Amino acid sequence: MGDGSITPRLGNMKAFLGLVAGAGASYGLYKLISGESFKRNKKSAANESAGVRSSQPSEGTLQPGSLLARVSGLDVVCPRPVGGASGDLAHQSPGNLDPQHLKMLLSCxxxxxxxxxxxxxxxTLGNSAAxxxxxxLLREFEGIxxxxxxxxxxxxxxxxxxLNALNNLCMNIQNQEQIKVYVPQVLELIEMSPVNSELQLGALRLLTNLSVTDKHQHLLKGSITLLLSLVVVSKETLQVQALKVLVNLSSNPDMMDDIVQAQAPASVVLLFDxxxxxxxxxRLLTFAGNLKAxxxxxxxxxxxxxxxxxxxxxxxxESSQLHSRLVQLLSHPDVEIQSQVARILT
Incomplete structure (x- = not known):
C-alpha cells in the first residue's frame, strides 16, 4: 500500500486520539501511532515533514493553544485531513468511533x-469502553x-x-461473562497490593460492578473476610468501595450463609460510631440492615x-456490641443515618 493511503488514516487516528485519550494521553499515543518521527533530530523531522507534504495537498503546524501543542510544548506537524475525514472524526462522539481504530489500539x-x-x-481503550x-466491539475483537x-x-x-478499562467494559452484561474468569486474579491483586493503593481501589470498583446483579456474586464467597478487613484498616475512599461490594452481596439471600460464617475482625463494630x-x-448501616433481615x-x-x-x-x-452502638447513633446529627438506625432497631 502506498504512502498516499496511509497518511489519511494516520490523520484520522491522530484526531481520534486527541478526542478519546484526553490531554494526558493524546500526545504519547500520537507519537506511538505515527511512528518514529519524534525520535529523530530536528533535521530528520523536517525531512519527514517534507515526505508528508509530497503526498498531501497541504499541511500546517498545530495552532498555538491547541490540545497537542499545549501538552507537548512542541510544534507538532501533522497532515490536514483529505476530504474532511479527519475533521469529521474529531467532532464525533467516542461512541461512534470506527472499529478499525479499536483494532489499531489493541494491536499497539x-x-x-x-x-x-x-x-x-x-x-484510551477504557474511555472508549464507556x-x-x-x-x-471490544468483546468481538477479543479485546477483553x-x-x-x-x-x-x-x-x-x-x-x-x-482495571479501569475492565471496569468500564464490565458495565456490559455480556462482557461480564468473559471478565468473571479474572475474579481470582483481581482478588489476589487486592490482597498483594499496598493498603489504600490505586490498585486496590481499581480492583474494588471492578468487583462492585460485577456484583451489582446476583449472577456472579458466588465468585466472591471467599472474599468476605478480605472485604471486612479492608473496611477496618483502610481510608474512607477504600472503605466506601469495599462496603459497596458487601452491600451488593448481602442483598442476595443466597449469599447470606457464606457471609455470616465468614471470619470477621471484631473491630468492625467500633466503626458504628x-x-x-x-x-x-x-453503607455500614445498610450492610447491617441486610444482615439483620x-x-x-x-x-x-x-x-x-x-x-x-x-x-x-x-x-x-446477643453478645454483640452492635445493638448498644446503634442506640447511641439515634442521636446522630445526620437525619439519614438516624433513619437507617431506626429501621434496623425496629
Whole structure:
C-alpha cells in the first residue's frame, strides 16, 4: 500500500486520539501511532515533514493553544485531513468511533514494550469502553482477554489502567461473562497490593460492578473476610468501595450463609460510631440492615455461635456490641443515618 493511503488514516487516528485519550494521553499515543518521527533530530523531522507534504495537498503546524501543542510544548506537524475525514472524526462522539481504530489500539497494546505507552493505550481503550457500541466491539475483537492480560504486568500503573478499562467494559452484561474468569486474579491483586493503593481501589470498583446483579456474586464467597478487613484498616475512599461490594452481596439471600460464617475482625463494630465518616457509616448501616433481615434457625444459630470470630458472633449474636452502638447513633446529627438506625432497631 502506498504512502498516499496511509497518511489519511494516520490523520484520522491522530484526531481520534486527541478526542478519546484526553490531554494526558493524546500526545504519547500520537507519537506511538505515527511512528518514529519524534525520535529523530530536528533535521530528520523536517525531512519527514517534507515526505508528508509530497503526498498531501497541504499541511500546517498545530495552532498555538491547541490540545497537542499545549501538552507537548512542541510544534507538532501533522497532515490536514483529505476530504474532511479527519475533521469529521474529531467532532464525533467516542461512541461512534470506527472499529478499525479499536483494532489499531489493541494491536499497539500487544506490541508495545513501553510502560507509558501501554498506560496511555489502556486509558484510551477504557474511555472508549464507556460507550455500549465500543463495549460490544471490544468483546468481538477479543479485546477483553487482550486487556485482561495486563493484570499481570510488572508495572503497577499498567495494572491500574487495566482495571479501569475492565471496569468500564464490565458495565456490559455480556462482557461480564468473559471478565468473571479474572475474579481470582483481581482478588489476589487486592490482597498483594499496598493498603489504600490505586490498585486496590481499581480492583474494588471492578468487583462492585460485577456484583451489582446476583449472577456472579458466588465468585466472591471467599472474599468476605478480605472485604471486612479492608473496611477496618483502610481510608474512607477504600472503605466506601469495599462496603459497596458487601452491600451488593448481602442483598442476595443466597449469599447470606457464606457471609455470616465468614471470619470477621471484631473491630468492625467500633466503626458504628458518630466519628465515622457519614459515607462509610451509611453503607455500614445498610450492610447491617441486610444482615439483620436474615433469620437463622435455632440450630444454625447455635452452630454459628460455636464459630470463633465469625461475622454472626461479631454483629448478630446477643453478645454483640452492635445493638448498644446503634442506640447511641439515634442521636446522630445526620437525619439519614438516624433513619437507617431506626429501621434496623425496629
Amino acid at each position: 497494546l500487544q506490541t508495545s514494550n513501553n510502560t507509558t505507552d501501554k498506560c496511555r493505550i489502556l486509558l 460507550f455500549t457500541v465500543n463495549q460490544n 482477554h487482550i486487556i485482561a492480560g495486563f493484570l499481570s504486568d510488572p508495572a503497577p500503573e499498567v495494572r491500574v489502567q487495566t 458518630a466519628r465515622t465518616a457519614s459515607a462509610v457509616l451509611l 436474615w433469620r437463622a434457625s435455632a440450630q444454625v444459630a447455635d452452630e454459628l455461635r460455636r464459630k470463633q470470630d465469625c461475622l454472626f458472633r461479631v454483629m448478630l449474636d
